[in-house]
Amino acid sequence: MGIHLSNIAFNDYLEKLSEKYRIFAPIVKEGKGKFAETNVVGYGEIKTLEEIEIDKKSYFSPKEIFYPIRETLFYFTDNKIEVPKFEEKPLVIFVRPCDLNGVRKLDTIFLRNGEAVDFYYKRRRDLVKFVMMECTEGFDTCFCVSMGSNEAHDYDAAIRFEDGSVSLKIVDDALMVENLDGQENIDFEPEFIKENKVKVNIPDVDKVTKETFNNEIWKEYTSRCIACGRCNTSCITCSCFTMQDVSLSDDNRIGERRRVWTGCHVNGFSDMAGGHSFRDKNGERMRFKTMHKINDFYKRFDEHMCVGCGRCDDVCPEYISFSKCINKLNEIVKEDSANE
Amino acid sequence: MNNPYLPQAYKILEIRKETAIDYTFKVAFQGNVIGGQFMEISIPGVGEAPISICNFDKTSLEMTIRRVGRLTDKIFNLQAGDSLFMRGPYGNGFDTNIFKNKDVAFIAGGTGLAPIRKTIDHFMTGIDETKILEVLVGFKSPSDRLFIDDLDRWSKFGNVTVTVDKGDDTWQGETGLITTHIGKLDLSNVKEKIAVVVGPPIMMKFTTLELIKNGFKEENIWVSFERKMSCGIGKCGHCKIDETYICLDGPVFNYIKAKTLID
Numbered sequence: 001m002g003i004h005l006s007n008i009a010f011n012d013y014l015e016k017l018s019e020k021y022r023i024f025a026p027i028v029k030e031g032k033g034k035f036a037e038t039n040v041v042g043y044g045e046i047k048t049l050e051e052i053e054i055d056k057k058s059y060f061s062p063k064e065i066f067y068p069i070r071e072t073l074f075y076f077t078d079n080k081i082e083v084p085k086f087e088e089k090p091l092v093i094f095v096r097p098c099d100l101n102g103v104r105k106l107d108t109i110f111l112r113n114g115e116a117v118d119f120y121y122k123r124r125r126d127l128v129k130f131v132m133m134e135c136t137e138g139f140d141t142c143f144c145v146s147m148g149s150n151e152a153h154d155y156d157a158a159i160r161f162e163d164g165s166v167s168l169k170i171v172d173d174a175l176m177v178e179n180l181d182g183q184e185n186i187d188f189e190p191e192f193i194k195e196n197k198v199k200v201n202i203p204d205v206d207k208v209t210k211e212t213f214n215n216e217i218w219k220e221y222t223s224r225c226i227a228c229g230r231c232n233t234s235c236i237t238c239s240c241f242t243m244q245d246v247s248l249s250d251d252n253r254i255g256e257r258r259r260v261w262t263g264c265h266v267n268g269f270s271d272m273a274g275g276h277s278f279r280d281k282n283g284e285r286m287r288f289k290t291m292h293k294i295n296d297f298y299k300r301f302d303e304h305m306c307v308g309c310g311r312c313d314d315v316c317p318e319y320i321s322f323s324k325c326i327n328k329l330n331e332i333v334k335e336d337s338a339n340e
Numbered sequence: 341m342n343n344p345y346l347p348q349a350y351k352i353l354e355i356r357k358e359t360a361i362d363y364t365f366k367v368a369f370q371g372n373v374i375g376g377q378f379m380e381i382s383i384p385g386v387g388e389a390p391i392s393i394c395n396f397d398k399t400s401l402e403m404t405i406r407r408v409g410r411l412t413d414k415i416f417n418l419q420a421g422d423s424l425f426m427r428g429p430y431g432n433g434f435d436t437n438i439f440k441n442k443d444v445a446f447i448a449g450g451t452g453l454a455p456i457r458k459t460i461d462h463f464m465t466g467i468d469e470t471k472i473l474e475v476l477v478g479f480k481s482p483s484d485r486l487f488i489d490d491l492d493r494w495s496k497f498g499n500v501t502v503t504v505d506k507g508d509d510t511w512q513g514e515t516g517l518i519t520t521h522i523g524k525l526d527l528s529n530v531k532e533k534i535a536v537v538v539g540p541p542i543m544m545k546f547t548t549l550e551l552i553k554n555g556f557k558e559e560n561i562w563v564s565f566e567r568k569m570s571c572g573i574g575k576c577g578h579c580k581i582d583e584t585y586i587c588l589d590g591p592v593f594n595y596i597k598a599k600t601l602i603d
Contacts, residue, residue, distance in 0.1 A: 242578065243387065269578065300583045
């Protein structure tokens, strides 16, 4: 079951929806590209369909909307601690299937890893409805099909953009609005991409051994990776953060504790006071991230973390390809297990 | 909804100087604690860090803190009567049932003695019994020794060896790295003997290897890890090694598991 709407009628729908929700989608951010006078596609608030960038992959993932880059956990005054008030409007976010699958992995860490539920993540996450944008073509660096994340079914609504109109399937009644002009009932089920240009073969977790961790291939990345952390910040599934305390007065009586995004590639990620640190070489960090995305997470939660969105390949200033890395790894695991 | 990130202020009851850079802070605390667990302690506006619990009773807990950075610098300025912010305890801790009626050696390097201090004391004071109880502790120098009173007291109940990497003019005890003293443990029943090893990464690596060389079974060796942590509850990702979260699954691990963890 679905409805067919002209672009004009869909904009009317968005307008009615925006009374209750803030609506986010990939948009072109002019002048925000990495070179002068270039644009970047990122997530931003929209009012109309025309603002949505449909033909390009967003450079950043939608996670920043409901898992902010920087978030105040509490303010303190002397010994009194106060959690910031939270009176935000519910959110509607337009996402592709890969990202919707990615959100589930974020949920896994914040809501289900260990007994504690992440208070700050949950209170924002509970406000989010996802509209899945049909994605049947993909982009050059995508490998979602190999990761099994080309399909997603836990959307609140799904949409297909057509020439001058849209097809919409609303699953969650909270996204219904009354009296849409020109609404036509149709059968609409979103379709999914069946093949990407890039394919990866993931090594079987049972075959990944200590030798895999110690293999020479990681050394190459020590000379290539510059530990900028772009692959971490652009990734829909990277969830790591670090605490940051800020004192707002000289006598340290007023201040706040925040958390900010960080990542396993970033310098200092594992440094402890007193001088001990781990994974000092950038190749070791590449190994750590790769294993987390396609091996470790699976061992803990029975699904791979990586969704194959390919953003890490898009953003790397050193042209390191994660999909190529996975394939290389698969080859050495195959060799190692053949030699046994 | 419970907010696990909010620390509470706890009153500092007593501060004991162990060495020039290690102080033990006794804090009023009521709650269930297991030896080997840790707290996230903080001073809002300065920072938060995981610190091992080295002692506790029904109304207090103690943590031995080394002055090594911005947060611990500030903590060292606190006095009895001031407040320290804490949340926890976190982690699995040592299950005392593992050591009951067994032949046990507790081996620590430097501040590694803090997380196992309570568990050693549990057996030294006879709350539960072991068959043979040995403690082997190594420090850099005589002035780096921690829990001197405890070590003296324990030596009345068990076999306690304190060694220093380098002695001074007055030092009459043992010298040399911990690994050189492994062979001097009571190895009469080494196949059944349990060893706990806690200390800096390099010390744990070579000590466990030396234990195995001397006939210890891997499954009878226990270790405790230390990592950077921002949350202590499995979210921040700092302490993750492979599929293991030190804060959730550790910090105490059997060697069979620990030896597979590759940073």
